[in-house]
Amino acid sequence: MEIGPYILLASLEGAVTAAVLALTAVGLSLVFGVMRVVNVAHGEFFMLGAVLAWWVAQSVGGHPAVGFAAALVIAPLLVAAIAVVADMTVLKRIEYDPERTIVATIGILYIIQQVTLMTYGPDARPVEPPFNTRLAIPWFEFVDGKFQMYWPWGLSTTSYKLSVIAAAGVVLVGVWLMMARTKIGLLMRATQLDRETALAFGIPVERIYAIVFGMGAGLAALAAVLIVPIQQAHYLMGGDPLLLSFIVVIIGGLGSLPGTVLAAILIGLSDGIISVFFSPTLAKILATLLVALVLVFRPQGLFGVKTR
Amino acid sequence: MTSKTKTSNTTTNTTTRRGALKTLGLGAGAAATLPLWARYSSAQSAEPIKIGFQVHRTGIGAAYGRWYDRTSTAAAKVINDMGGINGRPVQIIAEDDGTDPKRGAEVVEKFATQHNCDIAFGTLFSHVVIGSAPRAGELKIPYFVVSEGHHVASGMLNRYTLQPGITDVKSQVQAMAPFVSSNLGKKVTMIFPDFAFGHDHRDYFTAAIEAQGGEVLAHIAIPPTETSFTKYFPKIPRQTEVIYHVMVGPAVLTFVKELGEFFGPNRPEMFGFIDSLEAVDIASPGLEFLEGSYFWEGMPRYAQADQTPYDKFYREHVGVDENGASVSDPKDISTFAHMFGCWETLFTVKQGMEAAGYQGVADRAKLIEAVEAMTDIPISNEHPQGTKLFNGKTHQVFGPQYISKVNEGKLILQHTTSIEDTLYPDEVDYTTQPL
Known part of the structure; x- marks a missing residue:
């Protein structure tokens, strides 16, 4: 394939990765920003979203769009509910102590993963996309100084992949509007800024924590529902999103929404392009190297604010 | 930290030196008598023959594991209904290897030392076999693999590892190359998984297609x-x-869909391994685009028009319908092109044990020699995939290969290769290694 179409295809693939990654990482970032909890179980909430999407789509039946639409609503809500329960029964009990929450979320990770293995099983199962048309993309070339269009072999995407990118954009704008324009967003920002003062002003911090933890998990689950018609639901699928989300959140700056989104686009696109031209392993190596460099030269992340 | 963590931990340490010595002594006593009663138990004719079944319950091989399990259980039932092996029933002891080489070696060790199995058997993924076989050789437990990889016949493993139930990749691709080059095209691009099994495909198909002028x-x-x-x-x-x-x-489904x-609409010709x-x-x-493309099959998934009575018998006992799916759930598709290997291997073990007059673990070497002495394996209920030829020197079986074409969403058999198409010169003589 020539270089131009090649880069376009790689960018399109990268954009899908970036869209899903942005949603997942924003969930992780939100939880860390507001609660100061490093949620190691975040990837498992992602996986749970995909598995529940399969389960919902399977039990609804009928046209694939009906099952998918149901999954889009039910799976993130269910996962959020599970996360809220985990917050109230585990994290609250250990008083959100930074070290102990890491150990506790590792425990939650294994519980979710193994329970999924015991119930859903070790198989990868597909969810049918609501619509999926292959869209061939034309390219241009100059033959004897004249401009002409042609259709390169393999240069295509699908309507579903494009809609994943669009949906992720809409959700991200929604999250931003909620944080910036609503009362609950205000309460979250207040809690993030200073927990004690927020408490003194009568903000129900514990309830805010439960909501934020649920929302973070719900966003990861939503990302998984969007990707599951492209990939498949599998009990081990939470590993990669967790690693990439951490990379994105560290580069973007912990707790910074715009930084997270920008870093997700950067990592997603470079992952797509580097793995197309060189190898997927090199893409992961470079991303991890970037994390190391950010931690050395700009520990607060690209958009982070220095801690006082 | 909260005050709860400050509680004293002096009460937990109640182990005294004398107590520890007592426990150790008891354990040593039990261990010392172990060879005696182990020998005694194996002399009892009613004791079951224990087959340690290394199975991919979890990890990337789980779909294969599920069906390897069902096939092996079905074969053991048929063997027991026939009266067992040398008058003794067969008992399958399954352990999950997690499709992981390290765990695989541990499982083999568990079979030999904890479960007192007579043999180890079963696993598929080549890296697990390569990781487990050295331990089987050290423990001198016969290790019957159903793996397809060329690692058995290449001489990489040892005399205790045998593959009598499924053909290897080298012979499979060698038999496919003439069909590909004369019917589909000579300029080939290969897509394969990046580990031992895929590397066998890469190395041997590349050589085979070049030999055909492609x-x-x-x-x-x-x-x-x-x-x-x-x-x-x-x-x-x-x-x-x-x-x-x-x-x-x-x-795999995502892989084929994205392809x-x-x-x-304008795909090149396609030749896939099932x-x-x-x-x-x-x-x-x-997957509609696969219509008209070709697949290698170890054994045809769909019951063909000229189905043999052996194929019918095999499907009936494993619980697979004519479309290669589970009889209880038509959406549960089997790994039909591979799992026959478990069935055939267990019957080969039965034949080997009967020829060796196998009584217990002391006869393991005799079992290896008896299997090495096998040559022709005719098609039968015990060997439904086809007539085979076992090479005792390389510990590898050779047999027919099937090429099917996707026609209206079903795989229809187009060509069956002969055993001769799959033969290649020996690369090892395991019989020269000591037992």
Whole structure:
């Protein structure tokens, strides 16, 4: 394939990765920003979203769009509910102590993963996309100084992949509007800024924590529902999103929404392009190297604010 | 830290030196008598013959594991209904290897030392076999694998590892190359998983197609844990006439779907190993583009028009319908092209044990020699895949290979290769190694 179409295809693939990654990482970032909890179980909430999407789509039946639409609503809500329960029964009990929450979320990770293995099983199962048309993309070339269009072999995407990118954009704008324009967003920002003062002003911090933890998990689950018609639901699928989300959140700056989104686009696109031209392993190596460099030269992340 | 962590921990340490010595002494006493009663138990004719079954319950091989399990259980039942082996019933002891080489070696060790199994048997993924076989050799427990890899016949493993129930990749691809080059095209691009099994495909098919006057334009290796594939496909050169694909792991359906989306309406010819679609319904949405493409099958998934009575017997006992799906759930597609290997291996073990007059673990060497002495294995209920030829020197079996074409969402057999097409010169003589 020539270089131009090649880069376009790689960018399109990268954009899908970036869209899903942005949603997942924003969930992780939100939880860390507001609660100061490093949620190691975040990837498992992602996986749970995909598995529940399969389960919902399977039990609804009928046209694939009906099952998918149901999954889009039910799976993130269910996962959020599970996360809220985990917050109230585990994290609250250990008083959100930074070290102990890491150990506790590792425990939650294994519980979710193994329970999924015991119930859903070790198989990868597909969810049918609501619509999926292959869209061939034309390219241009100059033959004897004249401009002409042609259709390169393999240069295509699908309507579903494009809609994943669009949906992720809409959700991200929604999250931003909620944080910036609503009362609950205000309460979250207040809690993030200073927990004690927020408490003194009568903000129900514990309830805010439960909501934020649920929302973070719900966003990861939503990302998984969007990707599951492209990939498949599998009990081990939470590993990669967790690693990439951490990379994105560290580069973007912990707790910074715009930084997270920008870093997700950067990592997603470079992952797509580097793995197309060189190898997927090199893409992961470079991303991890970037994390190391950010931690050395700009520990607060690209958009982070220095801690006082 | 909260005050709760400050509680004293002096009460937990109640172990005294004398107590520890007592326990150790008891353990040593039990261990010392172990060889005696182990020998005694194996002399009892009613004791079951224990077959340690190393199975991919979890990890990337889980779909195969589920069906290897069902097939082995069914074969053991048939053997027991026939009166067992040397008058003793067969008992399958299954352990999950997690499709992981390290765990695989531990499982083999567990069979030999904890479960007191007579033999170890079963696993598929080549890296697990390569990781486990040295331990089997050290423990001197016969290790019957159902793996397809060339590692047995290449001489990489040892005298205790045998593959009498399934053919190896080298002979499979060697038999496919003439068909590919004369019917589909000579310029091939190969897509394969990036581990031992895929490397066998890469090395031996490349050599085989070159021997036919063809060439491989590009080798595209994909990690078996990969979940998205479109990014690899632009490496397919434009001049490619045939795509040769073989993929494993939980994401095979995504792999084939994305291959279809990449090419759209004008795909090149395609030749796949059914591994790319094992446990996946050919009629899944998104796979319509496979219509008219060709697949290697170890054994035809769909019952063909000229189905043998042996195939029928085998399907009935394993619980597989004429479409290769479970009789209890038509959506549960089997790994039909591979799992016959478990069935046939267990019957070969039975024949070997009967020929050796096998009584217990002391006769393990005799069992190896008895299997090494086998040559012709005729098609039968015990060997439904076809007539085979076992090579005692390389510990590898040779047999027919099947090429099917997708026709209206079903695989229809087009060509069956002969055993001669699959033979190659010996690369090792395991019989020269001491037992």
